[in-house]
Amino acid sequence: MDEVAIIGVAQTRYQRDNPASHAEMAYEVTRKALEDAGLTIDDIDNTVTVCNDFWDGRTISCMTITEATGSHKVPTTNVEGDGTYGALMGAMRLLSGLHEVTLVVAQSKVSEGIPAVITNAMFDPVYERSLGLDAINSSALQMRRYMSKYGITEEQCAKVSVKNHKNAKSNPYAHMPLDITVDDVLKSRVLADPIKLLDTSPVSDGACAIIMAVDEVAKKRYSKPVWIRGIGHCADAYHLGDRDLAEVDALVSAARRAYSMAGIQDPVREIDVAEVYDAFSYMELMWMEGLGFCGRGEGGAMIDSGMTGMNGALPVNPSGGVLSAHPVQAAGLARIAEAVLQLRGKADARQVEGATVALAHGIEGACGQGHCVFVLGR
Amino acid sequence: MGEEKRDSGPLSITYMADMPYDYHAGFYYSRFLKELKDNKRIYGVKCPRCGKVYVPPRIVCRDCFVTMEEFVEVGNEGTLLAFTVTNFPYTDTTRGEPKKIPYTAAYIKLDGSDSNIVHCLDETDEKKIKAGMRVRAVFSDTRTGDYFHDIDHFEIIQ
Ligand SMILES: [Zn+2]
Numbered sequence: 001m002d003e004v005a006i007i008g009v010a011q012t013r014y015q016r017d018n019p020a021s022h023a024e025m026a027y028e029v030t031r032k033a034l035e036d037a038g039l040t041i042d043d044i045d046n047t048v049t050v051c052n053d054f055w056d057g058r059t060i061s062c063m064t065i066t067e068a069t070g071s072h073k074v075p076t077t078n079v080e081g082d083g084t085y086g087a088l089m090g091a092m093r094l095l096s097g098l099h100e101v102t103l104v105v106a107q108s109k110v111s112e113g114i115p116a117v118i119t120n121a122m123f124d125p126v127y128e129r130s131l132g133l134d135a136i137n138s139s140a141l142q143m144r145r146y147m148s149k150y151g152i153t154e155e156q157c158a159k160v161s162v163k164n165h166k167n168a169k170s171n172p173y174a175h176m177p178l179d180i181t182v183d184d185v186l187k188s189r190v191l192a193d194p195i196k197l198l199d200t201s202p203v204s205d206g207a208c209a210i211i212m213a214v215d216e217v218a219k220k221r222y223s224k225p226v227w228i229r230g231i232g233h234c235a236d237a238y239h240l241g242d243r244d245l246a247e248v249d250a251l252v253s254a255a256r257r258a259y260s261m262a263g264i265q266d267p268v269r270e271i272d273v274a275e276v277y278d279a280f281s282y283m284e285l286m287w288m289e290g291l292g293f294c295g296r297g298e299g300g301a302m303i304d305s306g307m308t309g310m311n312g313a314l315p316v317n318p319s320g321g322v323l324s325a326h327p328v329q330a331a332g333l334a335r336i337a338e339a340v341l342q343l344r345g346k347a348d349a350r351q352v353e354g355a356t357v358a359l360a361h362g363i364e365g366a367c368g369q370g371h372c373v374f375v376l377g378r
Numbered sequence: 379m380g381e382e383k384r385d386s387g388p389l390s391i392t393y394m395a396d397m398p399y400d401y402h403a404g405f406y407y408s409r410f411l412k413e414l415k416d417n418k419r420i421y422g423v424k425c426p427r428c429g430k431v432y433v434p435p436r437i438v439c440r441d442c443f444v445t446m447e448e449f450v451e452v453g454n455e456g457t458l459l460a461f462t463v464t465n466f467p468y469t470d471t472t473r474g475e476p477k478k479i480p481y482t483a484a485y486i487k488l489d490g491s492d493s494n495i496v497h498c499l500d501e502t503d504e505k506k507i508k509a510g511m512r513v514r515a516v517f518s519d520t521r522t523g524d525y526f527h528d529i530d531h532f533e534i535i536q
Contacts, residue, residue: 021404027438031445041443057399067440113399126391205402 004091005218005225006376007101008037008211009337014175014325017111018205022056026107027068029209033103037211038221041070044211046099049078050086050106050329054118069105069209082277083333084233084362084372087210091228094214101217106330107207115203122366124239133240135279135366136200140192142245142367143282147194149246150297152285154194158185159303160281161198161323167310168320170349173334175204175325185281199281201326208330208337226343229357229377230264232257235370243369251290251361251371259292262375264357267292268314271375272355273342275335277363278321284308287361288316290371310352318342318350332362336374343378406435409449414528415521422491424448430492434525453489454515455535460485463504472524484532486513500531507534 010032012018012025020028026049034040047069051062058064062078065071079086083106090102119135146152162182168174180198188198218225234253236243243249255267264270274291278284285299293314294302302308308316317323319338322331339358341347360374403411406423410433413421423435427442433452437445461484468477482499500516501507512535521528 017402019402019405019408021402021407024404024406024437027445054397057397057401067436067438070443072440109402112401113397117395117397120395121397125393129393130391 002227004094004228006340007213008033009340011173011208012206013173014204014206022064023068025207026065029207030069033209033211044103046074047071047076047103048086048090050083052080081364082362090212100214102212105209106333108327108329109205110203137192138366139280140195145245152300156300157282158182160284161185164317164321164323168324171319174320176202201279201322204325204327206327208333226340226378230258230262230375233372248290254371254373255291258373258375271357271359273352274316274359275338276361278323315352335360339376410434411523415523418517419451421449422452424450432493433491452491456486456488458511458513498531
């Protein structure tokens with residue numbers, strides 16, 4: 001479908017303790033995305049913000065960035081989950097026929113709160129929460145289950161961290177560009193076995209904005225816009241015990257829907273570059289499987305083969321991924337922004353040559369409960 | 379209600395964890411707080427397009443969507459537009475202590491500002507307060523970079 005195009009993208013540099021306020025960050029990316037699209041705020045006829053009350057530490061937190069995103073003069077609403085869902089909402093607005101140009105702004109200041117406390121609060125307060133589960137140790141359960149069910153090794157997971165932190169060296173927005181070895185990852189501090197410090201993503205502040213337009217506007221103003229070719233999303237069960245943590249059923253379903261809409265039959269051959277939500281090293285391997293880039297349990301072999309490296313057949317996370325910058329609400333939208341840069345051929349040192357089809361992926365909830373997949377093309 | 383009925387009824391669980399935050403004031407509020415602390419001055423920011431002055435300062439003009447960079451001092455005096463004497467308990471979130479009640483929340487247009495601020499008034503007898511009264515900021519002797527401390531309160535100009 002060539003009905004909705006992405007015509008502007010912008011990101012802040014991701015860092016810990018960005019001294020800017022929420023509104024200052026949101027304004028920076030709004031202004032830059034408009035500049036990127038060659039538009040003014042008067043061209044935007046609706047907005048979607050992506051803010052989360054617990055992360056932002058205030059109730060109805062989206063209201064904090066109303067003026068900064070020009071949202072006080074147009075219909076606006078907020079998506080509380082990952083930024084990819086904000087883009088989904090934005091695309092739906094345009095497909096409704098009511099609007100022509102949507103601005104989506106996602107932002108997080110993760111360093112203002114305490115991630116362990118905030119992510120603990122996503123669990124069932126009566127049954128799971130008091131155990132002390134948070135994003136890290138719930139993911140450690142998932143990593144262990146994935147490793148033991150499919151024979152994936154800690155080394156293979158570590159390779160993802162090595163690859164992505166190295167890729168981040170070519171991304172000026174990345175928070176954690178690092179030259180590290182598999183040994184460095186394996187010997188880094190154990191947080192919750194088998195998760196070590198270098199298997200985790202950093203505490204990052206930052207914002208990302210994209211501007212989307214309906215086809216008439218996009219075709220009139222831009223010679224070769226980036227089109228949304230397919231979107232799919234799906235969520236699994238809430239309680240960790242109600243799904244097999246080694247499985248990726250929701251992602252399989254989300255990917256199938258996105259591929260079907262985009263007319264993709266053989267994702268490995270047809271997709272040139274992928275940006276996925278690797279909040280932990282092992283997740284990238286699981287998401288490869290869920291996206292159909294390899295068979296179930298073959299994520300480890302895939303990273304071993306070098307296929308997802310910058311010189312491989314299907315580079316994954318040339319930006320450095322979420323392992324190299326994790327501004328929670330904005331992290332999925334940043335995957336879309338990076339995919340757009342790739343398709344424009346404007347990803348500079350992290351450019352995958354000749355990319356014409358890109359995939360962007362976001363997650364929400366514990367252990368990737370929900371997944372949202374975008375296929376973009378040019 | 380007998381014990382029997384309570385035993386078979388629905389239960390609940392209490393959540394007592396602290397969820398603290400360390401909010402970044404940002405570049406514009408930081409300038410505002412520094413001026414209060416160091417110079418006992420109240421600063422706003424002026425829109426280069428429409429000329430509106432916003433207090434406290436912020437990055438973007440609501441009406442013009444342009445970046446504002448001109449910081450301007452506004453008056454320590456202004457006009458009381460609205461007030462409410464509050465009688466229910468409330469925790470001062472910076473200090474974690476209960477606020478003394480009653481206290482008077484005030485909505486004030488400072489001289490030279492186009493937006494209105496909120497603060498408190500030291501008068502809690504509503505019969506003695508009227509919208510439209512002139513009020514003045516009273517600064518603390520020891521200032522720490524906290525708006526509700528560095529301006530201790532507003533007082534009615536008699
Ligand atoms: Zn203005």
